[in-house]
Amino acid sequence: xxSVTQLGSHVSxxxxxxxxxxxxxxxxxxxxxxxxxxxxxxxxxLLLKYTTGATLVKGxxxxxxxxxxxxTSFHLTKPSAHMSDxxxxxxxxxxxxxxxxxxxxxLLVSP
Amino acid sequence: xxxxxxxxxxxxxxxxxxxxxxxxxLDFQATTMFWYRQFxxxxxxxxxxxxxxxxxTYEQGVEKDKFLINHASxxxxxxxxxxxxxxxxxxxxxxxxxxxxxxxxxxxxLSVL
Numbered sequence: 255x256x257s258v259t260q261l262g263s264h265v266s267x268x269x270x271x272x273x274x275x276x277x278x279x280x281x282x283x284x285x286x287x288x289x290x291x292x293x294x295x296x297x298x299x300l301l302l303k304y305t306t307g308a309t310l311v312k313g314x315x316x317x318x319x320x321x322x323x324x325x326t327s328f329h330l331t332k333p334s335a336h337m338s339d340x341x342x343x344x345x346x347x348x349x350x351x352x353x354x355x356x357x358x359x360x361l362l363v364s365p
Numbered sequence: 366x367x368x369x370x371x372x373x374x375x376x377x378x379x380x381x382x383x384x385x386x387x388x389x390x391l392d393f394q395a396t397t398m399f400w401y402r403q404f405x406x407x408x409x410x411x412x413x414x415x416x417x418x419x420x421x422t423y424e425q426g427v428e429k430d431k432f433l434i435n436h437a438s439x440x441x442x443x444x445x446x447x448x449x450x451x452x453x454x455x456x457x458x459x460x461x462x463x464x465x466x467x468x469x470x471x472x473x474x475l476s477v478l
Contacts, residue, residue, distance in 0.1 A: 286465050297458050297469040298409075300366065305465055344408065351397070353460075353467050355408045 256281045256347045260356035268364050273317075273332040275359050277345030280326065285347045287328040289319055292342040292358075301343075304328065315339070335363050367393050369461050371470025378449055379478055386444045386473045388459030394439035395461035400432070403456045403472075415442040449477045 261276040279285055286305045290298040302313025309321040319330045328345060340363045345356040368391040378384050388398055396417045401409040413434050414422040421434035431453075433445040442461075446453055454477045460467040 288466070290469070295456075295472065295474065297369075297371065297471040298460075300466065300468065303466060348465070351414065352411060353399070357408045 256285065256349050256352075256354045258345050258347050258354055258356035260343075260345050260359050262359055263357065264360045264362060266362040266364065267335045269337055270334050273330070273335045273339065273361065275330040275343050275345075275361065277319075277328045277330065277356060278326050279328060279345070279347045281347055281349050283349040285349060287319075287321060288346045288348075288353070289313065289317070289328075289330050290344045290346060292344065294341075298344065301330070335361075337363050337365070339363055367391075367461070367463050367466075367468040369459065369468045369470045371459050371473055373473060374471060375474045375476075377476045377478065380450050381448055384446045384449055384475060386446075386457055386459070386475075388442045388444070388461065388470050390440045390461040390463075390468075393461070393463050395442075395463065396439060397462045398436060398442040399460045399462070399467065400434060400442075400444050401458045401460070403458060409458060412444075446475065449475070451477045453477050 257280045259278045288303045289301040292298050302311050304321045312318045317332045342358050344358050346353050370389045372387045398415040400412045403409050412427045415434045415436040417436045436442040458472040460469045
């Protein structure tokens with residue numbers, strides 16, 4: 255079985271500051287890991303994914319995440335936050351068919 | 366990236382009526398699509414897995430007769446909320462799988478009066 259824990263339902267940063275959104279997972283099989291972003295009243299947009307290979311993965315809009323098996327983590331980072339990054343972020347894991355989501359982290363960006 | 370279109374984006378209906386939501390994969394074929402429900406400020410809850418040409422697989426606690434799913438082609442799945450009631454009001458999101466990745470529609474806001 256798979257599960258995802260996102261630490262912090264809300265994260266607040268200033269524009270230009272580092273963004274760090276935390277995600278820990280549990281999986282009984284080698285995991286595929288994803289980060290999605292959701293803007294208000296919209297669906298989910300894929301930010302980045304880890305399947306196999308390089309553990310540091312780069313995504314859209316300057317985001318990246320590092321798969322750390324020993325820590326069962328897949329934290330999302332961005333060096334410099336923009337106002338447009340304010341949204342809900344979901345970490346997800348899949349082993350076989352189903353995608354299991356974390357509870358989400360709302361990123362707030364202040365000027 | 367792959368595009369999934371969901372229609373309508375918003376629907377308001379009277380209690381007791383049925384509502385159909387369409388999910389289309391525009392530039393790829395999807396043998397498997399998924400339907401989720403999202404409550405305000407919460408994560409996505411998987412309702413059912415839709416397989417082309419066969420019956421959908423519903424998650425525990427989801428009423429099959431209330432939420433009818435049809436996946437008649439490799440690019441279209443539909444969700445029909447039958448005899449809708451105010452408690453069915455929610456945000457419904459579909460996704461289509463391509464390889465190991467799920468691509469999501471923009472969601473449908475259903476309001477039942």
